[in-house]
Amino acid sequence: MKKKVLIIPSWYPNVKNDIIGSFFQEQASFLTDNGYDIKVLYGNIKEVNYINFFKLKINSFFSPKKTILKKDFLIQGPEAFSFSIMKFFKWNEKKIHNEFCREYSKAFIELLATGWKPDLIHAQCTVDGGIIANNLSEVFKIPYLITEHQVFLLNYYSKFKQQLIRKSLQDASKVGAVSNHQKRCILMNSIECNPYIIWNFIDEEKIIKISNTSNLKFRVVTISYPSFIKDMDTFFKSIEHFCKITDFDIEVVVIGNNSFDNLANANTTVFENLARKYNVYSKCVFVPFLPRDEVFATLTTANVFISTSIAETFGVAVREAMLCGVPVVVTKSGGVEDAVNEKTGVKVDIGDYEAIANALLKIRNSTLNFDSNYLRDFTISQCGRASFLSKMDSFYA
Structure with a gap:
């Protein structure tokens, strides 16, 4: 027992x-x-x-x-x-x-x-x-x-x-x-x-099938909250720079809000102001919060997921994107580095918005390609049901 x-x-x-x-x-x-x-x-x-x-x-x-x-x-x-x-x-x-x-x-x-x-x-x-x-x-x-x-x-x-x-x-x-x-x-x-x-538990049963939907626009997704440690200035600067170096159309989905206690008070004003500051507001869709199932549904529509954090202890959103077969572009922020390699995404220096934009362009024009099934399988091998249960059995022993 x-x-x-x-x-x-x-x-x-x-x-x-x-x-x-x-x-x-x-x-x-x-x-x-x-x-x-x-x-x-x-x-x-x-x-x-x-x-x-x-x-x-x-x-x-x-x-x-x-x-x-x-x-x-x-x-x-x-x-x-x-x-x-x-x-x-x-x-x-x-x-x-x-x-x-x-x-x-x-x-x-x-x-x-x-x-x-x-x-x-x-x-x-x-x-x-x-x-x-x-x-x-x-x-x-x-x-x-x-x-x-x-x-x-x-x-x-x-x-x-x-x-x-x-x-x-x-x-x-x-x-x-x-x-x-x-x-x-x-x-x-x-x-x-x-x-x-x-590693935190990433449940592969939350998303069973990887979507192969082809978007007319190049869709970038991020999940964040207003804090200096998330460095959202770098995120929006990278989108601005991408728009300067290419004519490819881009759609940016920003999920997150400023409320930690009551979601009734949640809004995306901080992110909207940053998007205006870097002249990319028209490229962005702001979503204050989503139920867990809808987060996965949104991730499956992404061409790439971006994390610009100064520090990440683990990176739940990065792993969830990978579970959905989505390549990731991340800063070298700590916890995500256990999962991101040349087969799963791109790592750049903290604050390097130009490197992020260049990585986006390479993914957009297929200079960089990633195997969605490998992304998913790698994530499951690290953080999926069997792996997490085995580690917790040992931890609780």
Whole structure:
């Protein structure tokens, strides 16, 4: 019988945003379908002001209630519980940390009361899932693992938070990294652990047949969000340069938005402004977000996928494009370099918009050709169902 595993994600798809952390859910669902007993526990942080904070304190004093686990906020499959964590804006980091640990412990006790107890706790990202898992492990004497997905910049955090990050990684039974680049970033900080390389799960059943549709226009697709680390200036500069060096028509599909919490507020204004800045607005189609199935449907219509990131820990969108048989042009941003070679795409230096444009032209005029079936098969061999399950079986052993 396979193990009971409690997933502590640092973010997770929910009723306000069913895209954020979708790959955490997809991995957990896949493991559930393959014999593991998986549950998810996630604290939903709610910042409160001075007045509301004291109202809550007074109410809790006169009518104390245990933490109530809810299943109506997180997207289900596997069973996923959320609970509220109140965060007073005047608290310092130590107070916030202690409050988070206390509320997670209360929620965990309620989960245990249902008769279900995990054999392992698996944190998705050290901040803050791994930090919480470290505390739960110490209190309840259950081993924990961490898979690190985020760009690993230890100096980005305060000294207090850095100590928590170090401790969480060093105390973990096992640490996973989603690329060789990610492993290197962790170890460069003198953190005593030996990360396993576990590429993220890319489900080949999401797209069974590669499309051979011939577009009248040369179609470029990217998936991004407004952040300096995605370097979308370079993306739009490359499109501008492509239009300068050739008369070939081009259509650019930009998928992404500026909302991390509530998709109801999502818009593409930042991307539209960049397209205007580089005089390529008329070439672009802007899509704030797409359901997962429609992402794959859009990728199958692309002639090429572009990623201009300064840093990528893994590159889910790049791998998904490859799964659809689409060649990729990427910057040498780390995680994607495990997958991109002369048979799967083109790697260029970070910020080199001219090299991106030249690669697009070579693909457009068939100077560069790629085998769609090889792209798909290579991706499945690295990240597909059998490969991912084998790696997770070893990780959880």
